[in-house]
Amino acid sequence: MEKDPSFLFSGIHFNKKKFSNDFAKFQEKKGSDINKSEEPREDSSFIESGKSEEKEGKLSVKKRKRKSVGSGETVQGFDVFKSSKSAGKSVDRIRCCRRVKGKDLNGNSASSDLFNQVCYYLGKSPGFGCEPYLLRNLKELGFKEPTPIQRQAIPILLSGRDCFACAPTGSGKTLAFACPMLMKLKHASTDGIRAVILCPTRELAAQTTRECKKLAKGKKFRIKLMTKQLVGKADLSKLPCDILISTPLRLRLAIRKKKINLSRVEYLVLDESDKLFELGMLKQIDSVVKACSNPSIIQSLFSATLPDSVEELARTRMHDAVRVIIGRKNTASELIKQKLVFAGSEEGKLLALHQSFAKSLNPPILIFVQSKERAKELYGELAYDKIRVDVIHSDLSQLQRDNVVDDFRAGKTWVLIATDVIARGVDFKGVNCVINYDFPDSYNAYIHRIGRTGRAGRTGEAITFYTEADLPFLRNIANSMKSSGCEVPSWIMALPKLKWKKHRPRRDSISTQSKD
Numbered sequence: 001m002e003k004d005p006s007f008l009f010s011g012i013h014f015n016k017k018k019f020s021n022d023f024a025k026f027q028e029k030k031g032s033d034i035n036k037s038e039e040p041r042e043d044s045s046f047i048e049s050g051k052s053e054e055k056e057g058k059l060s061v062k063k064r065k066r067k068s069v070g071s072g073e074t075v076q077g078f079d080v081f082k083s084s085k086s087a088g089k090s091v092d093r094i095r096c097c098r099r100v101k102g103k104d105l106n107g108n109s110a111s112s113d114l115f116n117q118v119c120y121y122l123g124k125s126p127g128f129g130c131e132p133y134l135l136r137n138l139k140e141l142g143f144k145e146p147t148p149i150q151r152q153a154i155p156i157l158l159s160g161r162d163c164f165a166c167a168p169t170g171s172g173k174t175l176a177f178a179c180p181m182l183m184k185l186k187h188a189s190t191d192g193i194r195a196v197i198l199c200p201t202r203e204l205a206a207q208t209t210r211e212c213k214k215l216a217k218g219k220k221f222r223i224k225l226m227t228k229q230l231v232g233k234a235d236l237s238k239l240p241c242d243i244l245i246s247t248p249l250r251l252r253l254a255i256r257k258k259k260i261n262l263s264r265v266e267y268l269v270l271d272e273s274d275k276l277f278e279l280g281m282l283k284q285i286d287s288v289v290k291a292c293s294n295p296s297i298i299q300s301l302f303s304a305t306l307p308d309s310v311e312e313l314a315r316t317r318m319h320d321a322v323r324v325i326i327g328r329k330n331t332a333s334e335l336i337k338q339k340l341v342f343a344g345s346e347e348g349k350l351l352a353l354h355q356s357f358a359k360s361l362n363p364p365i366l367i368f369v370q371s372k373e374r375a376k377e378l379y380g381e382l383a384y385d386k387i388r389v390d391v392i393h394s395d396l397s398q399l400q401r402d403n404v405v406d407d408f409r410a411g412k413t414w415v416l417i418a419t420d421v422i423a424r425g426v427d428f429k430g431v432n433c434v435i436n437y438d439f440p441d442s443y444n445a446y447i448h449r450i451g452r453t454g455r456a457g458r459t460g461e462a463i464t465f466y467t468e469a470d471l472p473f474l475r476n477i478a479n480s481m482k483s484s485g486c487e488v489p490s491w492i493m494a495l496p497k498l499k500w501k502k503h504r505p506r507r508d509s510i511s512t513q514s515k516d
């Protein structure tokens with residue numbers, strides 16, 4: 001069900017208490033008027049907010065506070081203030097507070113085409129022109145107005161600042177980095193690779209490649225996905241490619257074999273960045289960042305979850321970065337109705353699943369389990385039911401994985417059983433329900449798994465089964481539910497909150513056959 005256009009603001013909370021000063025400022029401006037202005041004003045705060053803060057670097061903290069709170073200067077839609085943690089480093093924080101309205105290029109009212117409006121502002125500053133092909137493609141894709149993350153991140157990246165951004169799942173982060181990338185690159189060239197996008201999984205890399213191609217339709221940009229075959233090629237230095245999309249491992253392999261030249265890369269994106277900064281991928285990321293040696297490179301990090309530890313790590317690798325947080329950091333979209341179900345035992349889970357399918361089946365449904373072995377077991381159980389079920393895990397070949405994903409997208413598969421290989425970033429339109437058959441192994445995994453539903457303004461449901469083994473971690477999930485507006489029994493809220501390391505308990509195998 002589409003919610004138009006308020007969906008664009010799903011997941012946004014403005015903490016009135018914490019930001020009371022800023023809130024007061026917005027209240028004062030009530031009724032005043034961005035909308036009524038004759039012409040859309042050039043919104044310099046969009047682009048230069050961070051830089052003007054920098055200039056103020058010498059002001060005392062008190063003065064800076066006074067200036068930003070009491071001056072009555074124009075603030076449109078967000079509040080910019082220095083991160084206290086980052087004293088001495090140029091990292092700004094932008095918190096999206098409310099909707100900006102205005103007129104589009106033709107002077108029509110705000111709701112018609114805000115993309116035009118954003119681009120109009122940008123077009124006024126030299127070098128930021130949005131070409132007609134991009135506007136046309138956005139229109140063809142049905143995107144009428146930018147989502148909050150797009151509204152904030154696009155101008156920042158276009159202004160040449162590094163950016164790390166955290167916004168809810170399904171809120172349009174891909175476009176937020178792909179749009180400015182195409183605008184920055186302007187035209188295809190034979191200069192070699194000029195933009196690199198890193199994604200943690202092959203599925204996500206393939207999806208991002210497709211999205212970039214759709215956006216670039218009508219231009220001759222060469223957009224390439226780093227495949228196994230490509231890595232195997234003798235010489236990639238002459239690869240006709242403007243934009244390269246890859247997993248870190250494949251790109252690192254190409255770098256190590258000295259097959260690829262990334263010294264001209266102007267634009268680097270780390271998508272699902274917290275996953276990329278996990279221990280296993282950190283070395284690979286570092287070697288890519290090192291190989292992208294162009295001093296004027298623009299780097300950006302995007303994710304729906306951005307733990308503080310990752311931010312700290314990112315700051316050591318990014319300078320002059322603007323930090324954009326849409327809504328509350330690390331929470332699920334409000335469009336997802338989250339439920340916890342006590343299943344008692346492993347057998348209980350299977351029973352609960354069968355019963356709920358027998359009662360009502362509202363596909364497409366995604367079921368997450370904790371390992372490929374369990375994915376195969378559950379598939380074995382459900383395959384006998386008269387539902388179209390399929391399974392995806394890392395034991396399948398790339399071609400098999402692609403086919404499974406395509407069938408689910410096309411509606412041929414109703415129920416897809418999956419491991420965490422597709423928990424992040426993969427955009428299935430209209431998944432009605434996500435079932436965490438096995439409790440997720442971390443809080444972030446929970447947010448990303450359930451984020452496969454409730455995307456782009458649609459509502460969705462997320463059901464999480466738990467057993468005794470999962471009880472210690474229930475409270476952590478309950479917190480996310482509460483902050484997304486879902487009901488949580490008070491006894492769960494009273495449970496102690498534990499530090500959540502990887503939680504993968506040994507579970508009995510999935511089978512209807514009695515163990516005896």
Ligand SMILES: Nc1ncnc2c1ncn2[C@@H]1O[C@H](COP(=O)(O)OP(=O)(O)OP(=O)(O)O)[C@@H](O)[C@H]1O
Pocket residue numbers: 142143144145146147150167168169170171172173174175303304424425426427429451452455456
């Ligand atoms: N401005 C827009 N208006 C309407 N729909 C949009 C807009 N921008 C993106 N979308 C759609 O929203 C959906 C989610 O976008 P996207 O996959 O970029 O989300 P995301 O924030 O990266 O999610 P995740 O955190 O799960 O990776 C896509 O189907 C995309 O086509």
